[in-house]
Amino acid sequence: MLEIKDLTVIFNEGTVNEKVALSHIDFTLEQGDFVTIIGSNGAGKSTLFQAISGAVNVSKGQILLNGDDLTKYPEYQRSRYIGRLFQDPLKGTAPSMTIEENLSLSSQRGKHFSLSLFSHKNKEEFRQALKQLDLGLEDRLDTKVGTLSGGQRQALTLLMATYVTPQLLLLDEHTAALDPKTAQKVLKMTSKIVHNDNITTLMITHNMEDALKYGNKTMIMKDGQIIALIDEQEKKKMSVDDLIHLYSSSTQEYNDRVLLKQ
């Protein structure tokens, strides 16, 4: 369960460049909730993720994950409980290491890094996991990750982020840099893994259809605040047009993507 209480993030506090990126955010998610987040650029979506994962400092407020306040841990310790995917497919994997070595690192998440020799004892396990992705990666364990395509690397990152089941999964437009077909494939995979392991998930997207199609709740953000949280019942009844209407009327914004959809 994720509880965000009065979360405020202010950049350059006390200077002329002061910018309130998140202002008094409050929300609670149940175990297994899959929330899609929409909002224009600068709405604070990514800042919310960075605050939760520890990449930016919180000015005020609490982030409770299963009752434990995360704000007291540094970034690398929080990643024991939080899996993260970024828009840039290159960010989540180490290019000059093999698929097996990458998976081996993420399979050790939260454990102590020992001086025991890297072994191939998990090879079969990795192979089975890669098979789920259905990208033919299971036969290429010794391939350097740098030679894979963006879609393959993002799929691999997804697998790595969820290999040790995280308590929270943060997806920051993780399919935006992929071609539409691959993007759909990765999204389907995401949804499958999230449901199978019942992972509490937040997903930022600019695609209204995806925002409605995936997850059980949807959140609309603007100017560092949550202006709408659509719950499960409401979301089921909604059409894409309803969502676009709600989005534009509540944010009074008509960004290009919204206009194109209409």
Place this chain on the structure above:
Amino acid sequence: MNLTIVIGMLELGGIFAILSLGLYISYKILNLPDLTVDGSFTLGCAVSAMFTIHSMPYVGILLSFIIGALAGVMTGLLITKLNIMPLLAGILTMTGLYSINLRIMNDSPNVSLFECDSLFTSLSALEPYDKLIVIYGLVILICLFLYYFLRTQLGLALRACGDNEDMVRASSIDTDKMKILGLALANGFVAMAGAVFAQHQTFSDINNGTGMMVIGLASIIVGLTFIKSDKILFQLIGVVFGAVFYRAILTVALQMGLPTGDLKLLSAVLVVIAIASTSLKSRRKKKC
């Protein structure tokens, strides 16, 4: 060239191989240009010289590794905790070390170890190969250690740290600790190279370390241009080979009458040529 010169060349090549193996960790594995090297090499010389004078050559070698590692930790702390740029952090530690090195050598710019027992003394029956055996024994030990260490889970994390820091942090590994560990190991081996160097040359000079960074870089770049492999074992062998090869070039140049003072210029030019050759090659490939 006579046998003495060839053996001398191989000996120095071996000592610089130890230095290059250290630099390989910071430069190649961690992707951090670490200028501490020039200071920590002299640090090794100084520590080793003082212990050799007091008839403890082996303790000198061992302790120089530990003290060199501490210098690396210092640079690592500057980089990670104070967010100082790696290049500047290295220069700062190196500059500070100059004074410390002088202090260690009792405020004298050089210390002679003439007639002192060194780590080569016990094998002196095997002359003229005694030094070769000791030096290459050490090189092989260090290679074996690195070959093992870099394939452990910890070594894997260290390698990933130079590759993609974001990913390492996402795997809940403290990248700060990894950098400090890497720099400590690197400077430990560099100081050890200095320690062996001082006992080999039977003197320690406050300026011994000048240009060591370039020598190490040259060895790594030259070695890895010849031996192209992603396998760690081959890369380590490549680095050792590069150090010896590089020393061979310098020896030939000296034999052909190059003044000793011009060696550093030659080193710098060699590095430029080695880097240029790889970047020119990739440019040519792009054109095709």
